[in-house]
Amino acid sequence: MSLELLPDTLDTDxxxxxxxxxxxxxxxxxxxxxxxAGRGLTEKTIDYISDVKNDPQWVREFRHRALKVFRDKPMxxxxxxxxxxxxxxxxxxxxxxxxxxxxxxxxDVPADVLETFERLGxxxxxxxxxxxxxxxxxxxxAYSNVKEELTKQGVIFVNSSEGLKEHExxxxxxxxxxxxxxxxxxSALNSAxxxxxxxxxxxxxxxxxxxxxxxxxxxxxSFGQFERTLIIADEGAELMYMEGCTAPKFETAxxxxxxxxxxxxxxxxxQYVTVQNWSSNVFNLVTKRGLAMxxxxxxxxxxxxxxxxxxxxxxxxxxxxxARGEVISIALANTGQHQDTGAKMIHAADETTSNVxxxxxxxxxGRATYRGQVFIPKHLKGCKNNTECDALLINNKSxxxxxxxxxxxxxxxxxxxxASVSQVSREMLFYMMQxxxxxxxxxxxxxxxxxxxxxxxxxxxxxxxxxxxIDLEMEGSVG
Amino acid sequence: MSLLIENLHASLEDGTPILKGVxxxxxxxxxHAIMGPxxxxxxxxxxxxAGHEAYKVTAGSVTMDGVDVLELDIDxxxxxxxxxxxxxxxxxxxxxxxxxxxxxxxxxxPKGEELDAVAYYKNLYAKMxxxxxxxxxxxxxxxxxxxxxxKKRNEILQLMMLEPTxxxxxxxxxxxxxxxxxxxxxxxxxxxxxxxxxxxxxxYQRLLDYIAPDHVHVMxxxxxxxxxxxxxxxxxxxxxxDFLKELAPA
Numbered sequence: 221m222s223l224e225l226l227p228d229t230l231d232t233d234x235x236x237x238x239x240x241x242x243x244x245x246x247x248x249x250x251x252x253x254x255x256x257a258g259r260g261l262t263e264k265t266i267d268y269i270s271d272v273k274n275d276p277q278w279v280r281e282f283r284h285r286a287l288k289v290f291r292d293k294p295m296x297x298x299x300x301x302x303x304x305x306x307x308x309x310x311x312x313x314x315x316x317x318x319x320x321x322x323x324x325x326x327x328d329v330p331a332d333v334l335e336t337f338e339r340l341g342x343x344x345x346x347x348x349x350x351x352x353x354x355x356x357x358x359x360x361x362a363y364s365n366v367k368e369e370l371t372k373q374g375v376i377f378v379n380s381s382e383g384l385k386e387h388e389x390x391x392x393x394x395x396x397x398x399x400x401x402x403x404x405x406x407s408a409l410n411s412a413x414x415x416x417x418x419x420x421x422x423x424x425x426x427x428x429x430x431x432x433x434x435x436x437x438x439x440x441x442s443f444g445q446f447e448r449t450l451i452i453a454d455e456g457a458e459l460m461y462m463e464g465c466t467a468p469k470f471e472t473a474x475x476x477x478x479x480x481x482x483x484x485x486x487x488x489x490x491q492y493v494t495v496q497n498w499s500s501n502v503f504n505l506v507t508k509r510g511l512a513m514x515x516x517x518x519x520x521x522x523x524x525x526x527x528x529x530x531x532x533x534x535x536x537x538x539x540x541x542x543a544r545g546e547v548i549s550i551a552l553a554n555t556g557q558h559q560d561t562g563a564k565m566i567h568a569a570d571e572t573t574s575n576v577x578x579x580x581x582x583x584x585x586g587r588a589t590y591r592g593q594v595f596i597p598k599h600l601k602g603c604k605n606n607t608e609c610d611a612l613l614i615n616n617k618s619x620x621x622x623x624x625x626x627x628x629x630x631x632x633x634x635x636x637x638x639a640s641v642s643q644v645s646r647e648m649l650f651y652m653m654q655x656x657x658x659x660x661x662x663x664x665x666x667x668x669x670x671x672x673x674x675x676x677x678x679x680x681x682x683x684x685x686x687x688x689x690i691d692l693e694m695e696g697s698v699g
Numbered sequence: 700m701s702l703l704i705e706n707l708h709a710s711l712e713d714g715t716p717i718l719k720g721v722x723x724x725x726x727x728x729x730x731h732a733i734m735g736p737x738x739x740x741x742x743x744x745x746x747x748x749a750g751h752e753a754y755k756v757t758a759g760s761v762t763m764d765g766v767d768v769l770e771l772d773i774d775x776x777x778x779x780x781x782x783x784x785x786x787x788x789x790x791x792x793x794x795x796x797x798x799x800x801x802x803x804x805x806x807x808x809p810k811g812e813e814l815d816a817v818a819y820y821k822n823l824y825a826k827m828x829x830x831x832x833x834x835x836x837x838x839x840x841x842x843x844x845x846x847x848x849x850k851k852r853n854e855i856l857q858l859m860m861l862e863p864t865x866x867x868x869x870x871x872x873x874x875x876x877x878x879x880x881x882x883x884x885x886x887x888x889x890x891x892x893x894x895x896x897x898x899x900x901x902x903y904q905r906l907l908d909y910i911a912p913d914h915v916h917v918m919x920x921x922x923x924x925x926x927x928x929x930x931x932x933x934x935x936x937x938x939x940x941d942f943l944k945e946l947a948p949a
Contacts, residue, residue: 646752651789654749655803655857656777665802669793669840 257315261413263287269315269413273381276388286401286411293405301558303529307503312475314413314446333499339692366430376421377432380448383419390421391450398481398511398537407507410446410479417447417478420461422488427458431493431679434463447478453488453516460491462679475503476527482510484518486540491519495682497526497689500556504530509564512572514540521677523550524559525689533591535564538572548677549578550686552693553586553618562591562623563607571602578609579671582618583693589621598629605634611641612670614663614694664691700764701726702748702781702865702896707759709747717743719921720759725865725896727764732899732907734932735918736940741900742786744918745869749783750776763865778807780864784854784871791841796853797823799841800860807861826859830886847874855886866890867898872906884909904936 257268266287270280295304337347370377376387383391401411418434453459476498484490490510498504504527510518520534536545547563565574580588590609605628611620620641628635644666652662668675668687675683702725709718717740725731735741747754748761750773761768768776791799800823805814827834830852842850851871858866868887872880887897887910899910907915907929915931916923919940925931 645789648789648791650749650751650773651785652791652799653773654777654783654785655799655861656774656806657802658774658806659772661802661806662774665794665799666791669791672793 414448484516512543555584782863
């Protein structure tokens with residue numbers, strides 16, 4: 221039974237903007253050169269990538285330096301799961317163009333994936349791409365109208381290579397500054413082999429009414445392994461950016477290591493929405509961080525449902541006075557999955573505020589982990605942090621861990637940390653079932669209820685799909 | 700047509716017997732009341748009939764219009780027409796009252812058929828108005844932060860929306876002031892019909908001033924020990940349960 225929960229408000233502007241006509245799309249393969257960097261990572265791989273992309277010299281050097289950093293850094297298994305040791309770096313293809321990506325036949329697509337497409341109402345044309353039956357989905361036609369509108373307003377919205385080449389003066393000053401190459405082993409890897417992703421600049425004072433979507437830039441690289449995104453909102457600008465999709469996305473590539481840097485200049489606001497539902501073979505290791513200047517705000521709205529292992533701790537460095545950072549996170553870990561997520565809030569100016577709300581659901585033998593870092597140094601005044609992390613365990617073999625790391629120095633700050641672990645109580649289930657609701661539907665209701673106030677933070681299009689997706693995940697879980 | 704309980708024995712998971720041979724018939728169209736001292740098994744009876752997993756039926760039967768209730772799962776019993784107004788209704792955070800009741804109604808429709816939203820809300824508001832429940836409660840999470848009185852009225856609201864055949868009200872009057880009690884009674888009385896049977900479980904005679912029963916039973920130590928008309932309740936009110944000591948089974 222699918223439960224359509226009615227939204228409380230309907231922002232018609234937003235709905236119109238996201239209802240792009242998905243039936244438009246030409247599925248012939250245009251002529252594209254075929255590129256394959258081969259397996260394994262060496263200096264030659266870097267040069268191959270830079271050659272194909274025609275990178276400026278400084279980018280090529282940036283990549284080479286990053287490769288060295290990547291090699292020098294150990295795997296962080298002293299604190300992270302040893303499952304990371306199962307990544308075979310020598311077997312991975314670090315750059316592969318459209319035509320070279322392996323395709324599945326429909327026979328190889330698992331039945332549950334097909335069912336999900338059906339239940340989520342994914343248009344027929346998209347299913348082939350998402351299932352890996354076809355290597356690309358051409359969204360250019362749908363995208364072109366939007367692009368025209370944006371360009372008129374002075375918005376830059378291109379992929380990473382184009383951004384660094386054609387708009388160096390805008391992006392280079394911030395590139396690698398929010399997340400330095402050496403931040404961690406995987407930001408170093410990304411810095412060496414990055415490809416695809418979105419580079420966006422919003423001019424001063426422009427407040428975008430419609431969310432920008434990674435979907436608009438779909439090509440194989442947008443769903444690629446090593447996306448690099450950099451979004452700069454100039455003073456007073458506002459935007460919402462959405463990436464990912466609720467439909468399960470089949471990937472042969474087992475390692476995804478993206479880097480997302482956000483820069484919100486004075487008075488600007490960036491909201492970054494992600495729904496991640498990678499197939500269950502994927503290691504999804506992502507570094508995301510935003511810089512918020514005076515009176516600016518960076519908000520991460522993050523939902524992790526897929527992948528074998530996700531490690532992701534969206535962060536905000538509040539660098540200007542009264543800057544605000546927020547992380548809203550939902551994670552669902554089913555059997556065979558580990559969602560290791562959290563937040564990093566670094567206060568670097570007076571009167572800054574940060575808020576973290578994390579809700580995780582562990583189903584079957586799934587494991588959810590929360591790691592939250594909050595840092596407020598002694599010399600600051602009037603900072604506030606609020607953290608709430610709630611975990612729901614569905615079965616008695618599911619697992620959840622919480623590792624808060626809160627460092628607050630000085631005596632003029634307010635910090636609050638609240639954590640809970642709960643189960644769907646037998647009494648609650650009895651009550652719902654006594655009203656005629658089946659056990660499976662009752663569990664779904666309870667789980668959706670648990671995350672309800674966070675789901676509301678997602679744009680309508682996502683929130684409806686999210687609820688359906690969670691219903692699907694819960695269906696197999698009863699017992 | 701009736702809810703028929705025959706020689707029902709039930710115990711806790713650890714084997715402790717609670718119901719020791721309950722015999723009771725509630726014909727459609729009638730209101731029966733059960734009174735009795737604490738620990739007599741009154742609430743347990745309601746939970747066992749509803750199918751709560753904490754109890755094991757060790758003997759006897761429960762049938763509803765001929766259908767074997769004990770063979771059915773909790774939700775199946777509900778859809779077959781059984782409703783339990785809980786003594787301590789559970790909270791369901793994040794699920795609105797409107798959506799909850801809607802889900803319950805939707806569960807009764809054949810697969811593929813959708814509940815008409817407009818008709819649903821019209822009906823819901825009409826019942827809420829009758830029960831003097833503020834319309835804002837549609838958006839509140841089920842029972843979350845509700846006062847005792849609000850929870851009990853919410854039970855009656857669900858009763859009115861689901862239109863069951865056999866209704867068990869488990870100490871619905873406990874914790875209610877006179878005004879709340881009158882509203883609850885109003886809702887219950889509005890649902891009385893030739894096709895519906897009620898079982899009121901209560902400690903106090905007071906509720907029965909507002910919902911007039913056809914029969915009153917007394918339960919003690921897991922059994923019905925005495926049955927009578929409405930005046931039996933008055934007798935109990937005056938004399939207490941002392942007489943039961945003489946009737947207590949060996």
